[in-house]
Amino acid sequence: MTTTTEAPSSPKPAGKRSSNQAKRSSLAGFFGGALEYYDMYIYASASALVFSRVFFPDSGATGLLLSLATYGVAYLARPLGGFLAGHFGDRLGRKNVMIATLLVMGIATFLIGCLPAYDTVGILAPILLVVLRLAQGLSVGGEAAGSTSLTLEHAPEGKRGLYTSWMLNGIWVGYILATFAFLAVATLPEDQLLSWGWRLPFWMSAIIVVFGLIIRRTIEEPEAFTDKKANKEIARAPISELLRHQPLDVVRVIFAALLIVISSVVPVYGLTYATNVIGIPSSTMLWAAIFGYATALISQPLFAKLSDRIGRKPVLIAGNLIGAASVWQFFWAVSQANIPMIYLGVFLCITIGFGCANAVYPVFFSEMFNVKFRVSGMAIGLQIGIVLSGFAPSIIQALSTANDNAWWPACVFTTAACLISAIAISTARETHKVPLDQLGSRNL
Template sequence: MSTKTALLSETASTRAPGNQSKRSSLAGFIGSALEYYDMYIYASASALVFARVFFPDAGATGLLYSLGLYGVAYIARPLGGFLAGHLGDRFGRRNIMILTLLVMGIATFLIGCLPSYDSVGILAPTMLIILRLCQGLSVGGELSGASSLTLEHAPANRRALYTSWAINGIWVGYILATLAFIGVAALPEEQLVAWGWRVPFWLSAVILIVGLVIRRTVRDTEAFTTEKELGTTAKVPLGDVLRNQPFDVIRVIFAAFLVVISTTVPVYGLTYATNVVGIDASTMLWVVIVGYVVALVTQPLMASLSDKIGRKPVLIGGNLFGAAAVWLFFWAVAEANIPMIFAGVLLCVSIGFAATNSVYPSYFSELFSTRYRVTGMAVGLQLGLVLTGFSPVIIQAISAANGNAWWPAAVFTSVACVISAIAIASGRETYKTPLDRLGVTR
């Protein structure tokens, strides 16, 4: 038995209470709920009211500016991933999870306090950009830290299932955000623009407090503690991962294109349906909620399936299924066919994307060694997600140049899903690899 293996065994038996795997899953769940509640209330606000609040003089291009600001956070996400990875791989996963939660919660609450353009002029969108960048920094490190912590605590044969609860937290955040906006969207137009949109941002403080309480109960993992006690933690994690596993970082960048569907369907779909087709906003918000609620059931099932048959079949199958399903969804939106819109969301979000979304956190984490796991996943994932953040504004520009056509959204999403499937197919299978052998490429 190697010194590292012996120390890992001793650490596991003396330091980690049996419920740490469940606590880390719960911490990931609550933290992701806050992070993505915050992200999605911004997305909903940008689609529904921000053009009038922050860009009232921009006319028809106000919506384009508003959607562009949605993508601003994605510029900061790679930097957030780098910072979170560096701190998480050097000083522990738990601390970075607490930090990301605080930054996101405070930035979101402050967005709800911002004055309008009519009150302070250009200062209003400027402050919005700054707070949006803070949100991006936070979310850039959230999932990689939570996934690494949960993966390293989880039972060997259920790593994807345990890790998937952070993803289920994302859906809960989306559901809560959508419900919040359904409530405020029912307000008279004047009240919605004046103060109603602020309420969902202020409510994020409740989730923040709950998340901080739970995350303080979680300990760092045995795998990380072992590296720390042996003195083998990476001094410069980014340099180590680029030197030892550069192709896995590149693989994650392109595999991360799978997330594009989660932006084009609920975010751009909402924008297109309400602003071009004229479907009532509350109807589309309920469509999204139904898709997310069903995904809460299908995602753990997909994760469990990947624990049994492997990560790659589920990820590749989900990508290809989603690439086909988006055509039904966007056609249905263009035709204002509400039953088919519901069907399209269930196929795109609750089946296709649920398959990829529930498995990629474990797969991306498993590609990398413990020494730089958070960095490898965070940097690769966040660089890949830059395309995701700007997909609504890219599609909006292409669609506007083609008579507000719906097909650019379907083409863009399908291509992204196929690229992701190819990147995943090029990688190795990891679901049976022991924790201390993950990241070993030879």
């Protein structure tokens, strides 16, 4: 009698599994970016349009400056968020950091929508606002580094830029959703807007949190990390090893991160200046912002793919130079209330200039560092450098007020930041063709 033994089912090929995880990590980064920056931008919009009257009603002309300053407060917490995310991401895994940052941001944003106004509880209202804003900063301080590291380590060679760029596209989707949310509530009568209307966009963030958590729970840690962990090669003190082996790369990232200034100056301060000084309707500027974000959804993957072919540095430097020049055209157009030229300025500043830089900086910063402290390196350098971006609107507001509401301080500030970023990027090593296991310090 002949017996046949059924062959055991073969495991799913590693390449197939890796490909699926690369797509999942890109999708998880997309939803995470959408939530983090939906939350950040509804706060930015509220600080420019509403918060001066809800939380600082007795401050007179300085109310707007205080409101914009609370927007910048989150950027003070971002370096601490970077330190925490870096330590735990390099010790415990990238996935855990991604889930934690999503929850912290979602809870903090929902609670902002529940805060009582100054007229109800007095000074406690702005204090609670600042506390929750700091929590948002802690969250976003670790999101980009954790998400980018995870996707980078899953992505196929030669496509790392394209795969990691989807987190940035998520950011623009978050901006678009936030802008639509405020366009909707801005149509309410003023008393309803100031009492409950502004709260709705903050409560709606819970929807994105649910989708993000569902996807992030299905992601596996990349082999580049798990292999180190299995071999007990995980750094006990990632930040200490980072500063011992790659301190110059941290400094490079700090200065290169100044390119992000343009993303807070054009849509945030530009909205403030246009509505409060020039008298352009807020809906007009919000639609211009939506145009820039929507077209960036197309341009960014193309720039990321270009960086996979010709290198990260040329694309990043070009983006900085275009941003440094086009910001002058944008603010001149705003000062003239020339709507078609404002749209052109948004296209040049956001879709092209910042689109180049925004699509590529996460993968470039992450590729600078060794796997043992990759999250720490990117998170710390990025978040220290990005502090200036958070306070850019309030700094420029103060300079503009001191110069008869002039628009040129915004341009000088942005141009200087972009040029410094371009110089820092030019000193770094090109990484687009370097194999994953050879990225970062070669002495480890």
